[in-house]
Amino acid sequence: MSTNTTDNQRKITTIRLAQMKEQGEKISMITAYDYSMATLMDQAGIDVILVGDSAANVMAGHSTTLPITLDQMIYHGQCVVRGVKRAMVVVDLPFGSYQGNPDVALASAIRIIKETGAEAVKMEGGEEILDGVRRILSAGIPVMAHLGLTPQSINKFGTYNVRAKSDAEAQKLKHDALMLQEAGCFALVMEKIPAALATEVSSSLYIPTIGIGAGAGTDGQVLVMQDMLGINQGFSPKFLRRYADLATEIKNAVGNYINDVKSGDFPNDSEHY
Numbered sequence: 001m002s003t004n005t006t007d008n009q010r011k012i013t014t015i016r017l018a019q020m021k022e023q024g025e026k027i028s029m030i031t032a033y034d035y036s037m038a039t040l041m042d043q044a045g046i047d048v049i050l051v052g053d054s055a056a057n058v059m060a061g062h063s064t065t066l067p068i069t070l071d072q073m074i075y076h077g078q079c080v081v082r083g084v085k086r087a088m089v090v091v092d093l094p095f096g097s098y099q100g101n102p103d104v105a106l107a108s109a110i111r112i113i114k115e116t117g118a119e120a121v122k123m124e125g126g127e128e129i130l131d132g133v134r135r136i137l138s139a140g141i142p143v144m145a146h147l148g149l150t151p152q153s154i155n156k157f158g159t160y161n162v163r164a165k166s167d168a169e170a171q172k173l174k175h176d177a178l179m180l181q182e183a184g185c186f187a188l189v190m191e192k193i194p195a196a197l198a199t200e201v202s203s204s205l206y207i208p209t210i211g212i213g214a215g216a217g218t219d220g221q222v223l224v225m226q227d228m229l230g231i232n233q234g235f236s237p238k239f240l241r242r243y244a245d246l247a248t249e250i251k252n253a254v255g256n257y258i259n260d261v262k263s264g265d266f267p268n269d270s271e272h273y
Contacts, residue, residue, distance in 0.1 A: 027220025077116030105132030126176025213239035
């Protein structure tokens with residue numbers, strides 16, 4: 001049950017997230033991709049809703065996030081924004097919509113903000129995407145950064161294993177985090193890196209950090225909705241805590257509906273006009 005109170009019903013903004021870090025209040029973030037679920041997440045009191053490119057996996061059935069397009073991300077963003085009153089909505093810039101060309105990155109970000117009504121975009125990568133980050137920020141669009149395991153680079157890494165375990169990769173992550181903060185990013189997601197490193201980076205930054213598989217030392221946490229609610233049962237990483245078993249609940253409910261239809265029990269005399 002949410003502990004969100006009436007005093008905390010104001011719209012979440014980049015400033016509010018910065019205040020939460022300063023005050024030691026943890027930030028809750030979850031993914032959503034459609035109106036109905038976004039409405040429920042918002043009503044529960046979630047702070048940030050990420051319209052993630054993980055929609056490619058959990059909504060479209062792809063094995064990676066790479067196939068999802070900018071148009072598809074905009075569609076999911078539009079659906080989510082319509083259902084949200086309080087939470088901040090952040091939309092992922094999908095693979096191919098920002099890498100290598102700052103002007104393309106800016107055009108993609110502008111489309112997302114104008115066409116969805118979301119408050120910010122999220123981008124994966126460090127120094128290699130810095131020009132694009134700066135270009136987007138120069139247009140007044142807030143950017144959430146993402147380091148560590150960056151799923152859009154799966155073909156480069158070749159695996160979804162923990163990142164930044166080596167000294168060289170850890171040093172690069174710390175360097176990139178500082179550069180992204182100095183460029184003006186308002187928050188940083190760190191995915192699947194050693195907890196000690198995530199804690200160190202979080203302590204060194206004044207912007208909030210959001211972890212996924214990065215331990216409890218970050219300023220907040222994010223999970224994929226379908227994983228957290230037990231809808232997607234084929235994915236069970238060490239960092240995942242399931243708060244429900246909706247796959248079983250849904251299958252049982254649909255099974256009961258099928259049985260009632262087959263037996264003629266549905267609809268009954270009180271369920272028609």
